[in-house]
Structures are given as structure tokens and as C-alpha cells.
Amino acid sequence: MTISPFFRVTITGKENLPDDEACVYVANHQSFMDILSAYQLFKPFKFISKASILKFPLIGWVMRRAKTITIEREDRKSQLKTFRDSVDALKDGNSLFVFPEGTRSSDGRLLPFKRGPVSMAKRAKVPIVPMTILGTGRIMPSKKEYLLYQNNAGVKIIVHPKVPVQEVEDTPATWAELRMTNTRTGRRS
Numbered sequence: 001m002t003i004s005p006f007f008r009v010t011i012t013g014k015e016n017l018p019d020d021e022a023c024v025y026v027a028n029h030q031s032f033m034d035i036l037s038a039y040q041l042f043k044p045f046k047f048i049s050k051a052s053i054l055k056f057p058l059i060g061w062v063m064r065r066a067k068t069i070t071i072e073r074e075d076r077k078s079q080l081k082t083f084r085d086s087v088d089a090l091k092d093g094n095s096l097f098v099f100p101e102g103t104r105s106s107d108g109r110l111l112p113f114k115r116g117p118v119s120m121a122k123r124a125k126v127p128i129v130p131m132t133i134l135g136t137g138r139i140m141p142s143k144k145e146y147l148l149y150q151n152n153a154g155v156k157i158i159v160h161p162k163v164p165v166q167e168v169e170d171t172p173a174t175w176a177e178l179r180m181t182n183t184r185t186g187r188r189s
Contacts, residue, residue: 008154008155009037009040009154009155009156009157010154010155010156010157011040011041011156011157011158011159012156012157012158012159013158013159013160013161014159016129016159016160016161016162017041017043017129017159018095018127018129018162021126021127022090022091022092022093022094022095022124022126023095023096023121023126023127023128023129023162024090024095024096024098024117024120024121024126024127024128024129025038025041025043025045025095025096025097025098025128025129025131026098026099026100026117026128026129026130026131027097027099027130027131027132027133027157028099028131028132028133029099029133030133030136030137031136031137032053032056032059033136033155034099034133034136035047035049035053035059035062035063036059036062037133037136037155037157038097038133038157039062040157041157041159043095044094044095045094045095045096045097046066046067046068046069046089046094046095046096046097047063047066047068047069047096047097047098048068048069048070048071048082048086048096048097048098048116049063049068049069049070049071050070050071050072050073051070051071051072051078053068053070054068054070069082069085069086069089069096070082083116083119083120086116086120087120087123087124090120090121090123090124090126091124096117096120098116098117098120100116100117118168118171121165121168122168122169122171125165125169126165126168127162127163127164127165127168128162128163128168129159129160129162129163130160130162130163131157131158131159131160132157132158132160133155133156133157134155134156134157134158135154135155135156136155
């Protein structure tokens, strides 16, 4: 109901969504509309978000109702608490949705990934489900949150095959190392 008057979301790869298994969903991040678009997956999950987002009308209300796990990015104590809360949520059977870039990309290019999502999945022994979100940067560009542009193409979410628990446990400590490994083996990251 929140987004349907403004844009539509199409999803490909729905068969890659786990049925009743906790996992860490990871996606690129271009806009606040990524958050509302992700709810169109119709899967239960908790977001990890910077605490200040909860102050935004509509988006903050939705995220509070969904019991979003929040973080104060500059506060080390908050980072550790968020990590522990996230691992506990995963172990309790809750999936998490994380933007591993840590912030929105202003031009659509991927930013370096933080290592938290892989570390959480490793600690909780759950798979990672990677996704690509397209079109949200055109609807509400970064740094222009007061505008909502019309976009007939809407938003497209591509759900990629999950990374099984064993592969997650074998994943290098950082995403950069993972990308290097995948470049060497020819496997796409």
C-alpha cells in the first residue's frame, strides 16, 4: 500500500528465496526506496539500519513497526551491540536484510563492502542471499530525499542463488578478498 501509488516492483529469481530458513539478505543501496521495495519480497526479515533513519516520516514508521536493528555508525559500542543483536536474531530464526556498502551510493556504483554481513552469517551459521536492486536511484536519488521522481520502469529486484552455509564459512575475512578470489577463479561475485 505504501509504494503502489508511486511505482511498481518486479522480482526475478523468487525461486532463490529460502522458504523457512533464516539467512542474511544482502543488496546494493541507492535510495531510501530500497527499503520499501524490499518489503515486496513478502518474506519476514529485520533490517539493520543507522538509527537516524527512524526519524524519517513513513519509512521510519515502517521500520519501527518491523523492529529494525539500529546502529550508530560512529559509536564502537553501538557497533558491537548491533553485531550481537544481529547474530542473536539470526540464531533465533529471523532473517536480516543488510546493505553491505553501509550507505547509499550517489551514482549507482557499488561502494566497498563492510565485513559485518559475512561475519554475522558465519557466526550464526546461516546462508547469504545476494540481491540486486535496480531503479530506486532514479525514483529517489541519494541526497534528494525530499523528491520522488516518476519512473515508469519502476524497480526491479533480482534475487541471486544463495551462498550456502559451508561457502559462507569458507569466505575470506573481507569482501575485498572475496572479490580477489572470485576474479582469480572466474566466478562472479
